[in-house]
Amino acid sequence: MERLVIAAVIIAVVGVVALVSRSRRTPDAPTQRHHNVPEQIDRSDFARPDAPWLVTIFSSATCDVCKGVAERAAVMESKEVAVVEVEYGEAKALHEKYQIDAVPTLLISDAQGVTRKHFVGPVNATDMWAAVAEIREPGSAPGH
Numbered sequence: 001m002e003r004l005v006i007a008a009v010i011i012a013v014v015g016v017v018a019l020v021s022r023s024r025r026t027p028d029a030p031t032q033r034h035h036n037v038p039e040q041i042d043r044s045d046f047a048r049p050d051a052p053w054l055v056t057i058f059s060s061a062t063c064d065v066c067k068g069v070a071e072r073a074a075v076m077e078s079k080e081v082a083v084v085e086v087e088y089g090e091a092k093a094l095h096e097k098y099q100i101d102a103v104p105t106l107l108i109s110d111a112q113g114v115t116r117k118h119f120v121g122p123v124n125a126t127d128m129w130a131a132v133a134e135i136r137e138p139g140s141a142p143g144h
Helices: 002-024 064-074 092-097 125-136
Strands: 053-059 081-087 105-109 115-120
Touching (some): 053 064, 053 125, 064 081, 064 125, 105 125, 115 125
Antiparallel strands (some): 053 105, 105 115
16 A cells, blocks of 8 residues: 555656646747738839839848848849838838838839739849749749
């Protein structure tokens, strides 16, 4: 009988230790985070509202990745495509208006301001160019 009581006490102690350990454990970080991307923008908020297409890069001066995305996007500037960088420190009101919660966020918008394609985070020049080509002329980009 004494052995049975000792075994029960040991099991109870192990159970309590397991519960305490579990309650102190931090939850796992989420594997996916969805960021806000505006479905439509007001083209008059940005330069060249008359251009048929607008590439908008929401960025921050403290973001190294943003700088590279903005540089790669800038070369797309043309008569048909306006490219605008919206840096947080200089245009906080626009970041807030469109509820931008991650930088870089790149939007490709049509003449009505409808977001036709977007990228959140790093994006290479090939993917940017392909996205612009595909929305301007569907079927023009390989693999689309």
